[in-house]
Amino acid sequence: MDYSILQHYWWFLLSLLGGLLVFLLFVQGGQSLIYTLGRKEDDLRQLIGSLGRKWELTFTTLVTFGAAFFASFPLFYTISFSGAYWVWMLILFSFVIQAVSYEFISKQGNFLGKGTYKTFLFLNGLLGPILLGTAVSTLFFGAQFQYDPINLTDTVNPTFSHWEGAFFGIEAIWLTPFNVILGAAIFFLSRTLGALYIINNLQSDNIRRSARRQVLSNAVFFLVAFLTYLVNLLFLHPVWKFDNGIINTAAGTYFDNLLAAPWTLATLLVGVLGVLYGIYKGALTKSLNGIWYAGIGTVLTVLSLLFIAGVDGTVYYRSLSTPSSSLTIFNSSSSHFTLTAMSIVSLFIPFVLAYIWYVWRKMDRK
């Protein structure tokens, strides 16, 4: 199959995985609500019990997202993970402390005490979405790096990529306010989704009532942050592209990218409407199904936004210090052979999704 189609196919799969990941951050959102919704011991027990049955799906999706990025676009994995060292490390730490907490929190002799594991869950719920959102925003707003493979021929001091400055990724916070705005948007979205999930998954009327209030308040913050980000991204923030090897830093807007691939525009619209409808159902009606509308809406919205970040040679990771080092899906992908092999593997993904769906339908049956 044509190399360019495979590169787009993998960019699409990563965008889809990214969408699923953001949806599944409802686990983190729920964790950030444990002090709010779980004041009573019994409520806390129910909350942790419910979230504790799903956390591994989010965790696994994150790991698979990282590994799939490595396999399909190794240049990004190489440059970003080593350069933005501290951002990725903080993300990893926040997930390490989560991974043990659900298992350990209720166990006797758990060494650190129940309160510590509760704090761990809260910290993961707070830091995970904010840091992931901030990091993902750099796909649009860039970072300060350069690379040159020729430096691997320096036999004494071989290098490959170079990251400007001494903050190793933390500078994403102040390079542009928009990185943090997306971080905040993802955080409040995760809380909104977390509350919607709780409404759907828990039987307690008490918790449901409080959760509905949380849907409303968090959705307001989410919408303010997200719409600010979205308007800036689609209409004000210039797209970068390579034209015959020369970087063009004024190649239209991301809205042009949406128009160029109309299905992305449709997906985005349906997605945003889905999220809004889900919020409405959760906050203002007695419905239990808000999570499905908002969840699927989230997947579609993120899918479409991530896809236009890299479609058709758009720079998806811009170098602010050396623009010619910027990454597109064409200059950063695995070889034609590897992408082909991986694409064959990817045909099994629907099967994986099917058994997950089947199993959880069985498990969530009341």
Added chain:
Amino acid sequence: MEQSVIDWSRAQFALTAMYHWLFVPLTLGLGFIMAIMETLYLKTKNAKWKKTAKFWMKIFGINFAVGVATGIILEFEFGTNWSKYSWFVGDIFGAPLAIEGIFAFFMEATFIAVMFFGWNKVSKGFHLASTWLTVGGATLSAVWILVANAWMQHPVGMGEFNVDLVRTELNDFWAVISPVAIMKFFHTVISSWMLGAAVVIGIASWYMLKNREKTFALDSIKIASVVGVTGIVISIITGDITGNQVAKTQPMKLAAMEGLYDGANGVGLVGIGILNHDKTYNDGKDPYLFDISVPKMLSFLATRDINGYVPGINDIIKGGYTTQEGNIAVPVEEKIARGKEASEQLRLYKTATNEEDKETAKAFFKANSKYFGYSFFNSAADTIPPVSLVFYSFRIMVCLGLLFLILFVVVIYYIGKNKFTAARWLQKTCLWAIPFAYIASQAGWIVAEVGRQPWAIQDILPVQAAVTNINASSVILTFFIFLLLFTTLLIAEIKIILKAIQTGPVESVEDEQY
């Protein structure tokens, strides 16, 4: 390249990998044992097997959580700390990791939830299937990460070096699942059964010593000892085949495992030995202060001929001997010179402005490209791994493996003769043997990984050319954060497991589960 960055990055990877490997072999071994127990429950309909399986599942769950926590770091550490590696071989190395995620992790994550929370929600048959799929998922994830590791030991399946991008590229997916990878999988996973068995037998022996839960304990020991013996016997066979493969693919590692400096025909295998620590490459001193060897055994292991030739460290460096494939070994100094030539030609290719110069440089590069990785060395002696660590680790692994075989056989014998309950000395031995199973398992990985040094990928990329160029202080800081965090988690896990053991098997696991 700053040496401290290389050292700390290696230390951090070793720390995180070794911590991860404290938990994974128990997942693999105990998982297999408890799945057998649940199968017996369905077959016999005897509730005692449900109780037994559930107790071990509880231990499995506690251990699994820390395994997951320590595993996520490894998945990303190739990028954060070994970024040049990620670029140089990412086209090949990334695929197994992604496949591991897609196939194995979701399988584990989905079915482990059924295993723990589904007792009353799904049928018995579906639950049993979920238990096996959880263990299968864990084992499947081991397949892919071990394929990736085997590729670092024996890189295959590559096409022509991509001179434009300066990286190796995949051209044969199935070649990556090489005989080396297959042996590595069986040796690593099945030796984990030994560890799982040792833990089950040890804990069950504690109950015997305390006169508690005797039926449960004896049932557990019966299953585990058979799994343990099976595991060790298969590990001995796969270990032997692996040794033979190492002789062909990584002769330097084999020489380090044996402390063999001067090769010969009909070489003996050092059974017990103490190395002479003053010994350096090519100084003519005796490598051992003391040794007892099995005559001709190493030659047989390496070549399947008791008089076969096994090269030592000096021979590998000097070259000139005939390899098992029938080639004349190239001296390391020559490899370094040709590697530097390849590197220079690659640089010329990348900087050339006209097509003719490019083509010439490319042709010269291709002639020497297989030694490109050697360009990063200045002296042949730099290609020798730390001999004593590899030598002693190998002996610890083999000796402990054999001792466990004897222990498990004795346990089976005593159980068969109905004497186990009275044999308190044997129960105590089993209990105190638990940590040694971990030592054996870790020692095996030290042989595999330290024996490969100074290469990150054998003959392709040394560690100094693989590491991320970052300031040492960042790596030192993350090293200590990991050390503190993982040690805390380890203490917590041990305390929780001890408490669970004290409580003993109960009818319902959900009692404590949120």
